[in-house]
Amino acid sequence: MADFPAALHYSAEHEWVDDASPATVGVTSVAADALGDVVYLELPEVGATIEAGSVVGEIESTKSVSELYSPVSGTVVEVNDAAVEDPALVNSDPFGAGWLFKVDVTSRGALLSAEEYAAEAG
Amino acid sequence: MTEDRKTPLHDEHVALGATLTGFGGWLMPLRYTSDLAEHRAVRSAAGLFDLSHMGEIHLTGPQAGAALDRALVGRASAIGVGRARYSMICAPDGAVLDDLIVYRLADEHFLVVANAGNAVRVSAALIERAEGFDAVVDDRSDATALIAVQGPRAEDVLASLTAPDDVGTVRAMKYYAWASATVTGIEALVARTGYTGEDGFELFVPAERAVELWRALLAAGQDDGLVPAGLSARDSLRLEAGMPLYGHELDETTTPFEAGLGRVVKLDKTADDGAPLPFVGREALEARAHSAPARVLVGLRGEGRRPARAGHDVVRRGLEGGVGAVVGAVTSGLPSPTLGYPVAMAYVTPEVSAPGTELAVDVRGRAEPFVVVDLPFYQRA
Numbered sequence: 088m089a090d091f092p093a094a095l096h097y098s099a100e101h102e103w104v105d106d107a108s109p110a111t112v113g114v115t116s117v118a119a120d121a122l123g124d125v126v127y128l129e130l131p132e133v134g135a136t137i138e139a140g141s142v143v144g145e146i147e148s149t150k151s152v153s154e155l156y157s158p159v160s161g162t163v164v165e166v167n168d169a170a171v172e173d174p175a176l177v178n179s180d181p182f183g184a185g186w187l188f189k190v191d192v193t194s195r196g197a198l199l200s201a202e203e204y205a206a207e208a209g
Numbered sequence: 210m211t212e213d214r215k216t217p218l219h220d221e222h223v224a225l226g227a228t229l230t231g232f233g234g235w236l237m238p239l240r241y242t243s244d245l246a247e248h249r250a251v252r253s254a255a256g257l258f259d260l261s262h263m264g265e266i267h268l269t270g271p272q273a274g275a276a277l278d279r280a281l282v283g284r285a286s287a288i289g290v291g292r293a294r295y296s297m298i299c300a301p302d303g304a305v306l307d308d309l310i311v312y313r314l315a316d317e318h319f320l321v322v323a324n325a326g327n328a329v330r331v332s333a334a335l336i337e338r339a340e341g342f343d344a345v346v347d348d349r350s351d352a353t354a355l356i357a358v359q360g361p362r363a364e365d366v367l368a369s370l371t372a373p374d375d376v377g378t379v380r381a382m383k384y385y386a387w388a389s390a391t392v393t394g395i396e397a398l399v400a401r402t403g404y405t406g407e408d409g410f411e412l413f414v415p416a417e418r419a420v421e422l423w424r425a426l427l428a429a430g431q432d433d434g435l436v437p438a439g440l441s442a443r444d445s446l447r448l449e450a451g452m453p454l455y456g457h458e459l460d461e462t463t464t465p466f467e468a469g470l471g472r473v474v475k476l477d478k479t480a481d482d483g484a485p486l487p488f489v490g491r492e493a494l495e496a497r498a499h500s501a502p503a504r505v506l507v508g509l510r511g512e513g514r515r516p517a518r519a520g521h522d523v524v525r526r527g528l529e530g531g532v533g534a535v536v537g538a539v540t541s542g543l544p545s546p547t548l549g550y551p552v553a554m555a556y557v558t559p560e561v562s563a564p565g566t567e568l569a570v571d572v573r574g575r576a577e578p579f580v581v582v583d584l585p586f587y588q589r590a
Contacts, residue, residue, distance in 0.1 A: 123228075123441065124245045126544040127515055145573075147516060149244040149543055150441050178243075 097204035139196030233325030254434030255360035264328025303493030354419030359409030406450025451585030511551030
């Protein structure tokens, strides 16, 4: 049974977002494990307006390409250049150093608590 | 919908925590831990592969060699006992039905190893094509397990389990040769063949001994850095080594010449009286051999970081980095774990096939720059 940080909110598409302002977005350990070794990240551009539930980028692993959905609406204010440079961070530390981008949030999608997400995906 | 078949090592894969995937009608390990770690282990130490999904078809009898000369594009009867050769079986129109390795086990005994997804039809074609020859075709795929140990440490790992009388034979074995050897007490057909671009061995054993051999090799290789490796690593290893995968670089729409493998088609094979030896596909392949192919298989090296994938269009570079005219299609592609940049194989029109030609791949609407390079991408030192 995977451990999901209780302070985070989760989407059914396996993204997480925190309560900070701006909010940090990443993918969960479930997504990271399912993808296999992440080798390429396509993240939204700083300044881009994004919508909750829409595709904002791509995550490529050695064997597959997956779409990256945003769990929140708002404006992208920062992307994790370290993860773009070294996508393996998404596998090794998905809830920490492997975060993906930060958003000035205008609204949030329907999100799950850690407990709810664990029940669904864990 | 039929269920995927399981190899004799299925329970071992599950116990090792493998992620399983359907491949060629079989449920196979995709990875045990990490694709990249397994890939790198094979390049730097050793990897252990379950290849029991492959087909093993035996031909025996006084005319077994002659039957294969008729059935395949190569000249099996010219293979020496103890040696092996890469070959293909083609349709009458020259299309590739499968790529194969043919081992000569004795004067009147050959082993044909076919890809998992093609084994049944290869077996059927061999039976049909051997008609009229004094030869018996026997598909022993179900009774045979195939385990590969590949990588620079493979020889030492295998030698440590080999009976003292056979160690010298195993160590001295040449590439594309085979010998019988007793490995951890099991009679095995040991071949120095592989699909990774590294030194290594493939061991054919009775299916009921597979688990024993697998466990012994895993244990013996532990200190050498040997790990079990899945199909994902096998795919990235063979792609770096520029080796074709049936269903990608080869299929029923390709000829050996387009794939750059015209050398395996022995149009000069002759009967004892010097007359050209007929074989299935000969007329069609002869015509192809003397005309320029409409497309050729090339290697592509990515200049950016985004990998191309099978099915993507190869295009000319358009204005301002845009997508230009389509000149081909990617057959395999991924980020090369060893080289650190994207690599791909693709069929392109001959005029853009010269090494150094600057092309692009249409990756979901964006032109990613690629350059034509010689194959293989990777060659061991």
